[in-house]
Amino acid sequence: KQEVTQIPAALSVPEGENLVLNCSFTDSAIYNLQWFRQDPGKGLTSLLLIQSSQREQTSGRLNASLDKSSGRSTLYIAASQPGDSATYLCAVKDRGNNRLAFGKGNQVVVIP
Amino acid sequence: EPEVTQTPSHQVTQMGQEVILRCVPISNHLYFYWYRQILGQKVEFLVSFYNNEISEKSEIFDDQFSVERPDGSNFTLKIRSTKLEDSAMYFCASSEAGASSGDEQFFGPGTRLTVL
Numbered sequence: 001k002q003e004v005t006q007i008p009a010a011l012s013v014p015e016g017e018n019l020v021l022n023c024s025f026t027d028s029a030i031y032n033l034q035w036f037r038q039d040p041g042k043g044l045t046s047l048l049l050i051q052s053s054q055r056e057q058t059s060g061r062l063n064a065s066l067d068k069s070s071g072r073s074t075l076y077i078a079a080s081q082p083g084d085s086a087t088y089l090c091a092v093k094d095r096g097n098n099r100l101a102f103g104k105g106n107q108v109v110v111i112p
Numbered sequence: 113e114p115e116v117t118q119t120p121s122h123q124v125t126q127m128g129q130e131v132i133l134r135c136v137p138i139s140n141h142l143y144f145y146w147y148r149q150i151l152g153q154k155v156e157f158l159v160s161f162y163n164n165e166i167s168e169k170s171e172i173f174d175d176q177f178s179v180e181r182p183d184g185s186n187f188t189l190k191i192r193s194t195k196l197e198d199s200a201m202y203f204c205a206s207s208e209a210g211a212s213s214g215d216e217q218f219f220g221p222g223t224r225l226t227v228l
Contacts, residue, residue: 004154032216034216034217036219041201041224042221042222043203043219043220043221043222044155044203044219045219046216046217046218046219049216089155091155093217097168098143098145098160098162098167098168099145099157099160099168099170100147100155100157100217101157102154102155102156103154104153104154
């Protein structure tokens with residue numbers, strides 16, 4: 001059974017600092033990995049999708065890397081802003097499944 | 113931009129009552145999903161649906177749960193006899209393709225179900 005872990009569970013950074021969020025998964029036989037943003041009491045907004053054949057994906061200030069063999073992904077947010085405060089969820093889709101397996105999230109607070 | 117919508121945003125019900133949660137997936141998507149998130153816990157997969165039948169379900173999705181696509185646009189989750197532990201945020205999602213692809217899943221805003 002796929003297990004997804006996200007470290008750290010929570011972090012606070014001053015505005016302007018770069019954010020590094022880590023995700024690890026136990027089974028490397030995945031189709032893809034998605035990073036989501038979740039605001040309190042709200043839905044999930046897809047940020048980036050990395051296919052298993054890719055090593056990284058970029059969108060604006062966001063960059064996500066994938067090292068499938070070691071079961072790791074990192075979400076990098078450059079020059080953080082207070083509006084980046086949210087919980088970031090990592091989810092993997094295993095080969096042969098429809099389901100996404102989620103981590104518990106990295107809760108981020110960017111201090112103005 | 114197309115999006116998944118869900119109604120209602122919040123549902124309060126008494127234990128033992130039936131509830132139906134509604135979703136409108138993105139129009140050209142073929143795969144539909146329900147997930148739930150109990151407060152403070154991980155988002156958990158419940159069921160996926162394709163071509164008018166369940167394609168995969170988790171151990172959570174027991175006989176109390178059912179899904180249906182009653183028409184060309186709606187996708188519903190029914191809980192027959194709600195329990196206190198069914199209290200959670202329920203998310204609907206959809207994707208263009210399913211298990212054999214790396215397609216992105218798009219999520220709705222969720223329905224918060226409170227069972228009293």
